[in-house]
Every structure is written in C-alpha cells, then in structure tokens.
Amino acid sequence: MHWTAFLITGLTATVAASSKPALPFSTSGRNIVDHDGHAFLYHGTNWPGHLEAMIPEGLQYSSIHDIVQKIRGFGLNSVRLTYATQMVDEIYAKGHDTSLADSLTTALGAGNATKVLGQILSHNPQFTAKTTRLQVYDAVATELAKQGIVTHLDNHVSKAVWCCLPGDGNGWFGERYFNVDQWIRGWRYMAEHASANWPTFASVGLRNEVRNAILEGEPYDWYTWYIHMTAAAAAVHDVAPDALIFFGGLSSSTDDSPLPQGWPLLGTPLTSTGGKVAYFNPDVLPYQKKIVLEIHKYDSFVIPYNGPCSLWKWDFYGKGFAALDGDAKYTLPIVLSEYGFAQDGEYYKKKYNHCMIEFMQEHKFGFMQWALQGSYYLRQGTIDSDESWGLLDHSWTGTRSVATVQNSLNLMLAAQK
Numbered sequence: 001m002h003w004t005a006f007l008i009t010g011l012t013a014t015v016a017a018s019s020k021p022a023l024p025f026s027t028s029g030r031n032i033v034d035h036d037g038h039a040f041l042y043h044g045t046n047w048p049g050h051l052e053a054m055i056p057e058g059l060q061y062s063s064i065h066d067i068v069q070k071i072r073g074f075g076l077n078s079v080r081l082t083y084a085t086q087m088v089d090e091i092y093a094k095g096h097d098t099s100l101a102d103s104l105t106t107a108l109g110a111g112n113a114t115k116v117l118g119q120i121l122s123h124n125p126q127f128t129a130k131t132t133r134l135q136v137y138d139a140v141a142t143e144l145a146k147q148g149i150v151t152h153l154d155n156h157v158s159k160a161v162w163c164c165l166p167g168d169g170n171g172w173f174g175e176r177y178f179n180v181d182q183w184i185r186g187w188r189y190m191a192e193h194a195s196a197n198w199p200t201f202a203s204v205g206l207r208n209e210v211r212n213a214i215l216e217g218e219p220y221d222w223y224t225w226y227i228h229m230t231a232a233a234a235a236v237h238d239v240a241p242d243a244l245i246f247f248g249g250l251s252s253s254t255d256d257s258p259l260p261q262g263w264p265l266l267g268t269p270l271t272s273t274g275g276k277v278a279y280f281n282p283d284v285l286p287y288q289k290k291i292v293l294e295i296h297k298y299d300s301f302v303i304p305y306n307g308p309c310s311l312w313k314w315d316f317y318g319k320g321f322a323a324l325d326g327d328a329k330y331t332l333p334i335v336l337s338e339y340g341f342a343q344d345g346e347y348y349k350k351k352y353n354h355c356m357i358e359f360m361q362e363h364k365f366g367f368m369q370w371a372l373q374g375s376y377y378l379r380q381g382t383i384d385s386d387e388s389w390g391l392l393d394h395s396w397t398g399t400r401s402v403a404t405v406q407n408s409l410n411l412m413l414a415a416q417k
C-alpha cells in the first residue's frame with residue numbers, strides 16, 4: 001500500500017472509530033455484560049417507527065447518516081427503535097412488504113404522500129419509491145451499527161398508531177387490536193430478521209406499556225402477563241438466541257415489583273384465570289442469562305410534591321429496583337426504557353428531573369430518554385406534528401433546547417458513570 005493511501009485509510013478509520021459494542025450481551029447479576037465481560041450500561045434514546053406510516057420518523061428532514069451522527073453527538077450508545085406488529089401482519093397478508101410510496105399514501109393521503117416521499121428521497125437518495133418499510137429499518141440499523149450504536153428493537157403497538165391512549169385497543173392481551181398469536185408471529189419474524197441483518201442488534205422489548213383494557217381482552221393480572229410474556233420470550237430466543245429480552249411490567253411498564261421478589265403471579269378470581277398462579281423464576285427459564293427488566297417513569301407521582309426527593313425515590317425504588325441491589329430474591333439488570341419531559345428550557349427545573357438524577361447517582365442503571373424525534377410524519381391526525389419532548393428540533397437539524405440537554409440528559413450521563 002502506498003503511504004498516502006495508508007494515510008487516507010488511517011484517517012477514515014479514525015473518523016469511523018467509535019468503540020464498537022462487543023456483542024452479544026448477556027447478564028451477570030445486576031449487570032448487562034458484553035462479549036468481553038465488561039459491564040454495558042445502555043444510555044440511549046427512543047426513535048419511533050410504529051406510527052401510521054410504519055417508517056422510522058424524520059427521514060423527510062434528514063439523512064439517516066446525519067440523524068445517527070446527532071445521536072452520537074448527544075453521547076448516546078443505543079437506540080430503542082419501535083415497530084408495530086401491523087407491519088408484519090401486512091407482510092403476511094400481502095405476501096410482500098409495503099413500499100414507501102404505498103405506506104405514505106395510506107397514512108397521509110396522496111397529495112402529502114407525494115410531497116413527503118420526495119423529501120425522503122432527496123435526503124436519502126439510496127431509497128426509491130419502491131423501497132420497503134423493512135428495508136428502511138435495515139438501513140437505520142445498518143447506520144446505527146456503522147456508528148457504533150446498539151439497536152434495541154421494541155414492539156410498541158399492534159395497530160400502528162400513537163401510543164398509548166385509554167381504550168386504543170393496543171393495551172392488553174386479547175384487546176381489540178392486540179392479537180396474541182399475531183404478536184408472537186411478528187416477534188418471530190422481526191427477531192429473526194434483525195438477528196440476521198442488523199450488525200448491532202442487541203436486545204428486544206417484548207411489549208411497550210401493557211395496561212388495563214377495562215372492558216375487553218383477557219383478565220388483567222400478573223398470571224396472564226406471565227403466560228404471554230414468557231411465550232413471546234421463548235419465540236424470540238428460539239430465532240435470536242443472542243438477544244437480551246426486556247420485560248416491562250403492568251400499569252404501562254411502571255411496575256415490575258413482583259418480578260425480582262419472586263412473588264406469586266396470580267390470576268383474577270371469578271375469571272378464566274381464577275385460582276391460577278405462576279412464578280417468574282429467571283434461573284429456570286431457557287433464556288436465563290438474557291433477562292432484563294424494563295421500567296418507565298414519567299412525571300406523574302401521585303402526591304403533589306415539593307419536598308426532598310426521598311419519598312419520590314422510595315416510591316420508584318419499590319417498583320423493581322431491588323433487583324439491582326441484592327435486596328430481592330433475584331438479582332437482575334433493570335433499564336429505564338422511557339422517561340422524559342418537554343425540551344423547553346424550563347421543565348428541567350422541576351423536581352422530577354432532579355430526583356431522577358439523584359436516583360441515577362445512587363443506583364446506576366441503563367436508560368433511554370423519550371425521545372429523539374423533533375416531529376412526526378403523522379401523529380393523532382396531524383401531518384408534520386411537532387414533538388415538544390424531542391431532543392431534536394422540528395426539522396431534525398439542531399438541538400431543540402441546549403439548556404435542557406445540559407441540565408438533564410448530560411447530568412443523567414454523568415450520574416450513570
């Protein structure tokens with residue numbers, strides 16, 4: 001090799017050199033550990049693709065390359081990439097995946113679809129109108145890998161729509177849109193696909209924010225949760241044995257309390273699960289070294305609260321963090337896979353942010369901020385809907401609120417160390 005070529009190659013290597021995650025991951029007590037046995041702490045953000053268009057958001061404003069570079073710029077090492085089971089259902093129904101052009105037309109109507117497609121293709125010229133949704137996911141995951149970022153795949157909803165409004169049909173097993181067999185079929189498809197094609201595919205979240213459907217679906221109880229979550233986990237492990245499997249508990253993933261404690265997971269009296277009981281015992285599950293708890297926490301503490309953080313922290317700790325500290329029957333990693341608030345230069349001053357940072361300082365766990373996106377193709381009927389909680393501004397080009405990032409995300413990263 002001529003020395004100038006060597007220099008150029010060397011330079012390219014330096015630019016590309018982000019520390020590559022050593023996959024696969026597994027668990028060891030409270031830690032997620034990489035292939036070399038080093039603890040890996042997720043610090044990521046959420047990047048949705050589960051809304052009506054079923055395409056990862058933002059591509060009408062930016063290239064995938066530039067978006068991923070911004071994620072790295074925030075100092076993050078992972079992305080929770082969300083999908084809707086409907087995407088896989090449609091592959092089965094049609095015998096093929098849906099194109100960008102067709103996805104956008106269905107979601108936005110013909111006029112806006114033409115415009116948005118043109119914008120997507122101008123920022124991402126590697127695509128065409130015929131590129132399919134899953135090919136776009138592949139391109140996102142490939143770029144994340146190129147820049148050293150881990151992909152965590154999250155099943156966010158069944159029917160592709162903004163999550164999670166009461167009665168939206170996506171909340172609980174057997175609810176209007178939450179067909180359990182299709183959910184598991186979807187997982188087999190996606191986990192197999194991701195493990196074969198995404199170089200830094202590391203983990204899955206089985207289902208986002210399961211919650212009481214009230215009048216529909218199966219009995220709302222921990223026994224029902226156990227039966228279906230372990231069935232989905234077995235399906236994932238079967239096709240993607242290297243992947244970590246995240247389990248989020250009841251009440252919209254805000255409560256994992258019985259899991260580390262090994263408490264009996266009961267059915268509901270006077271229903272089909274009456275008198276039934278299961279035990280979550282990580283030591284006997286076939287994916288024993290892959291089990292991670294996930295939890296969500298937004299600023300909705302029930303007691304109006306202006307005191308010190310102790311009560312807030314005690315409450316949050318009780319939702320499953322005994323898993324980390326050997327205070328429970330089973331020691332397991334737990335990851336805060338959603339938390340966040342308005343990126344408006346003001347909200348970070350609230351108790352919630354301060355208490356969360358203190359809590360991180362004391363317990364050191366993985367986290368994924370909600371959320372990256374500055375806007376959506378379509379959200380709740382609004383085209384080009386703004387996301388005031390996004391790290392990025394509406395046009396996905398700059399940071400929405402530098403002061404907020406400095407006083408929240410950056411302090412979480414420092415507290416995690």
Ligand SMILES: *[C@@H]1O[C@H](CO)[C@@H](O)[C@H](O)[C@H]1NC(C)=O
Pocket residue numbers: 109110111112383
């Ligand atoms: C795009 O959608 C908006 C809002 O629904 C609508 O008012 C507008 O007419 C649409 N534009 C085109 C070109 O169809």
